[in-house]
Amino acid sequence: MKKYTLEGLNFRKNAFFLLFLAYSLVASMGMSFHERKEVFPVFSWSLFTYVWENAWGYEVDIVRVDDQVFDPPKNFYELGHIFSFAGARDPGIIKAASDVVSAREHDPDRLDDLRAVIEDRYLAGPSRVDYNIVFVVFEPLERWHTGRLAGKIIEKVEMASYSTGDRK
Numbered sequence: 610m611k612k613y614t615l616e617g618l619n620f621r622k623n624a625f626f627l628l629f630l631a632y633s634l635v636a637s638m639g640m641s642f643h644e645r646k647e648v649f650p651v652f653s654w655s656l657f658t659y660v661w662e663n664a665w666g667y668e669v670d671i672v673r674v675d676d677q678v679f680d681p682p683k684n685f686y687e688l689g690h691i692f693s694f695a696g697a698r699d700p701g702i703i704k705a706a707s708d709v710v711s712a713r714e715h716d717p718d719r720l721d722d723l724r725a726v727i728e729d730r731y732l733a734g735p736s737r738v739d740y741n742i743v744f745v746v747f748e749p750l751e752r753w754h755t756g757r758l759a760g761k762i763i764e765k766v767e768m769a770s771y772s773t774g775d776r777k
Contacts (some may be wrong), residue, residue: 657725663763667706669693669727672770673739682741685731694731706742710768728773737774742769 670682674691689696705726712720732738747765 661749663746664745666746667703667710667768668743668745669702669706669731670741670743671738671742673737674735675737685740692732692734699731702727705731709742710744713769724771732773733734738773740771740773741767743767744772 671679671685671686671688672682673679674688685692685702686695686698694702706722709720709727712723727736727740732740744766745762747762757761
């Protein structure tokens with residue numbers, strides 16, 4: 610009968626096994642401390658099952674483009690025939706709008722520079738554009754299913770109103 614000893618083990622052949630064993634030990638110890646009981650690289654399957662009932666964010670509503678007045682104001686993304694970034698549905702304007710609102714409250718010295726990002730990049734073309742930055746609370750699943758921007762808006766609060774060209 611053949612005797613098996615540790616001397617006959619080849620470390621390279623068993624490195625994977627040893628790493629797996631060490632990982633399993635650390636993961637099982639970590640499970641007792643983690644609130645969701647997730648272990649890398651195996652995560653909970655409910656990762657994307659939680660959707661907020663309402664989502665929120667900043668948007669840009671266009672009130673006027675040159676001589677054309679919109680009543681009620683139109684969402685920036687609905688005017689792809691006027692603004693090229695709207696047609697491409699570039700999300701950068703949402704970040705820029707958020708930065709403008711933040712600058713109004715915390716850093717007014719940067720306000721004109723941040724407005725220039727919106728006006729010179731996203732609203733370029735027409736000679737005059739009047740726009741509002743609004744805070745919107747909406748139902749995300751309704752927007753995702755229908756694709757309509759105006760669908761199921763729960764609350765809309767105007768945060769700021771500007772016109773292109775009236776910066777300092």
